[in-house]
């Protein structure tokens with residue numbers, strides 16, 4: 001049997017600065033504890049080009065962030081990913097809330113970034129594809145993980161679609177997007193990945209999540225995020241046999 005380090009790295013492609021850790025943090029922890037190299041590459045981690053839209057200004061206010069929102073979030077992510085024993089990469093694409101569409105903003109009204117009828121952004125998708133191809137060429141991962149796109153955020157949908165396009169013959173594993181799927185019955189995108197870590201990995205995941213101060217305050221205004229993730233893991237073990245749902249798409 002090959003040593004764990006010889007199996008090749010796992011590349012986890014995260015749409016935003018938090019998604020991989022929130023959704024698959026325990027599974028990532030289990031891999032790195034076993035000696036496996038894991039690289040968490042976040043696509044929409046770039047700086048916005050000012051001026052900001054009213055929606056972006058209001059988002060920063062909800063997160064308690066100022067003009068340095070993007071660098072502050074990159075620092076949170078670097079600390080969170082390191083807490084799982086993984087490496088981070090940050091691509092410089094702008095989050096949907098910062099992007100323009102023609103003469104207007106892509107996101108103009110509350111929740112618009114979840115609208116399945118948002119116009120396609122082929123130029124952005126092509127540039128993301130080129131950047132991820134460079135990362136794949138450099139790392140030559142044994143597996144590539146990304147989000148299933150549950151919840152329908154436009155950046156999550158684009159990330160999955162682009163990864164599916166550029167991964168070549170590298171095995172694809174999809175994760176259940178959290179916190180979007182919390183409180184939902186759970187769906188199936190393939191065979192559930194067996195190793196999603198143990199209690200120690202779930203504790204390590206919570207410690208990593210604590211680094212995302214700006215995001216947890218916004219996502220869980222009542223400070224209930226620890227309970228939210230812990231309860232969800234228990235519900236998934238009972239109903240699906242694993243505390244985090246990741247699916248092998250090949251079989």
Ligand SMILES: [Zn+2]
Nearest residue numbers: 015016019153
């Ligand atoms: Zn996200």
